[in-house]
Amino acid sequence: MRPFSYIRPTTAEEAVNAFADAEAGARFIAGGTTLYDLMKLNIERPTHLIDVTAIGGLATIDTSGDRLRFGALAPMSAVAADPVVAGDYPVLAEALWKAASQQLRNMATVGGNLLQRTRCMYFRNGVDGVYPCNKREPGSGCAAIGGLDRGQAVLGASGSCNAVSPGDWPVALTAMDASVEIVGPAGQRRVPIAELYRLPGDTPHIEFSLAPGELITVIEVPRETLEAGTARGSTYHKIRDRESYAFALASAAVVLEIEDDQVIRARIALGGVATRPWRATEAEAVLAGQRLTPERAIEAGRAAFRTAQPGRHNRFKLELGARTVADALLIAAERSRS
Ligand code: SF4
Numbered sequence: 001m002r003p004f005s006y007i008r009p010t011t012a013e014e015a016v017n018a019f020a021d022a023e024a025g026a027r028f029i030a031g032g033t034t035l036y037d038l039m040k041l042n043i044e045r046p047t048h049l050i051d052v053t054a055i056g057g058l059a060t061i062d063t064s065g066d067r068l069r070f071g072a073l074a075p076m077s078a079v080a081a082d083p084v085v086a087g088d089y090p091v092l093a094e095a096l097w098k099a100a101s102q103q104l105r106n107m108a109t110v111g112g113n114l115l116q117r118t119r120c121m122y123f124r125n126g127v128d129g130v131y132p133c134n135k136r137e138p139g140s141g142c143a144a145i146g147g148l149d150r151g152q153a154v155l156g157a158s159g160s161c162n163a164v165s166p167g168d169w170p171v172a173l174t175a176m177d178a179s180v181e182i183v184g185p186a187g188q189r190r191v192p193i194a195e196l197y198r199l200p201g202d203t204p205h206i207e208f209s210l211a212p213g214e215l216i217t218v219i220e221v222p223r224e225t226l227e228a229g230t231a232r233g234s235t236y237h238k239i240r241d242r243e244s245y246a247f248a249l250a251s252a253a254v255v256l257e258i259e260d261d262q263v264i265r266a267r268i269a270l271g272g273v274a275t276r277p278w279r280a281t282e283a284e285a286v287l288a289g290q291r292l293t294p295e296r297a298i299e300a301g302r303a304a305f306r307t308a309q310p311g312r313h314n315r316f317k318l319e320l321g322a323r324t325v326a327d328a329l330l331i332a333a334e335r336s337r338s
Contacts, residue, residue, distance in 0.1 A: 002039075008051040012183045012217055015052050019213035020185050022048040028215055030073055031107040033100070034116050042127045043136060058111075058217055061085075068221040072111025072180075076169070077102065079110050090335065091234035091253050092221070095172035098238045101245050111216040113169050114180070114196065115208060119247050120144055120152070120163035134160045135204045142204075149311035151249070154318060156275035157309065161204030164272060165197060166247055171271035172236050174279055175253035178221045184214030193219075197276035230259045233336030237328035238271070239320060248272030250321040252280075252328040256292070258336045263287040266329070270304060273321045280304035283325060292333045294326070301325035 005022075009015045019026045025047030029035050038044035052058070058073040063084035070079055079085055080096035100108065117123075122131040122143040132141030142161055144152050152162040170193065178193045196209055210216075226232055234255040240246040251271035257264040266287040270278040283304035290296055301322030308318050 002045055004046050004049055006049045006051065008054045010054045010056065012052075012055055012058070012215060015050050015055060015215060016184055016213055018048075018050050019215075022050070026050060026213075028052050030109045030112045031075070033104050033108040034112065038117065041124055043124065052215065059109075063223075066223050068223055070110050070219045070221075072216045072218060073109050074111075075106055076100075076108050076110055076113060077105040080105065089176070089221070089234065091172045091175060091236050091255055091332075092169075094236035094238075095168040095253060098236065099168040110169065110219055111180075113167060114173075114193075114216060114219070115210075116167050117207070118163040119166045122147065123163060135163060135200075135207075138203070138205045145311070148313060150313040151247075152311060152314055153275045154273050154305070154308040154310045154314055154321075155270070155278050156199050158200045158202065158204070158275075160202055161200035161275070162311065163200070163204070163275060164247075165274060165276045167277065168236065168238060168248065168251060168271055170197070170277045171251060171269045172253040173219065173221065174269035174277040175234075175255050175267045176221050177267070178219055180216050181218040181220065182210065182214050183217055184211055186211070190220075193277070194279060200275050226257065227259070227264075230257050230264055231336040232257050233332040233334065233338075235328050235331040235335065237324055237331060239324050240272075250317055250324040252321075252325045254325070254328040254332040256329065256332040256336055258292070258333060261291050263290055263292055266300075268300070268304065268325060268329075270321065270325070273305075273308075273317050280325065282306055287329070292329060294330065297326035297329040298322060300329060 027046040058071040060071040062069040076096045080093045086093045131143035153164045173193045236253045238251040248271045253269045255267040266284045268280040268283045283300040286300040286303045305318045
């Protein structure tokens with residue numbers, strides 16, 4: 001048992017100040033579904049826990065304006081069940097429903113879920129020097145490179161780390177061009193979701209573009225209006241070893257705008273295959289202005305993996321990922337017709 005202090009401030013300002021006042025080792029905590037897990041594994045060793053769950057106004061779900069606004073403390077299950085989200089934005093609702101178990105979705109917050117850490121087995125099981133891991137111990141090496149890499153990334157990896165970004169919700173938000181509002185010691189700022197996640201490069205232990213003491217307060221999703229005659233369909237398609245309570249081997253979030261059977265705009269993001277939520281711009285380019293046929297869908301899926309670099313055991317992700325994208329495109333297209 002490692003001792004730590006615990007406080008529960010009631011405003012974001014108090015929380016940020018408490019973080020600044022603490023010595024190194026402070027952590028914000030909300031639902032705790034990741035942090036407690038990592039504390040039990042001895043990977044996270046906080047000396048101060050700042051519980052943000054008593055901060056007022058951060059669990060609000062507001063779908064009334066021209067932007068969907070989700071307070072960072074809103075439970076994943078509540079956002080998934082919101083009638084506007086479930087009815088008009090299936091890509092968001094499905095990404096939440098397909099994550100974890102109902103018990104975890106009731107506890108976990110939509111803000112905390114953005115900062116979930118990797119499931120790389122060497123990261124989670126290699127404490128106390130059993131396996132080297134640059135993410136856990138910078139400069140120690142990477143046991144996954146050249147090791148058992150079936151679950152590792154084929155996109156965005158570096159010579160220091162090929163761990164997969166584990167989330168579903170961040171992938172859907174990437175396809176929706178979402179952003180987050182952040183408060184911190186330097187004040188308030190807004191960050192596009194795509195910029196929240198860093199590639200591993202030489203510093204895989206720095207996973208997010210958050211400065212120390214910065215706290216995500218709101219997730220915002222643009223609520224774009226459609227041109228007359230244009231229809232939208234979306235989905236989050238997730239392939240895993242078992243149908244429930246498992247992380248993605250490959251997933252695709254797709255938002256399609258279609259007019260007269262032609263794709264006006266496609267937004268595609270990938271999960272389970274990359275070191276961060278991965279926007280598949282090559283696949284999007286294949287579809288622009290084209291009719292969506294099954295052949296075009298698989299062509300787009302393959303384009304998404306053109307720059308992939310598989311390891312020894314995860315080459316299957318290239319074809320699995322391409323087919324996941326293709327299936328998601330056809331599901332989204334079908335929904336745009338209904
Ligand atoms: Fe650690 Fe990344 Fe290597 Fe996994 S892939 S062992 S997280 S450095």
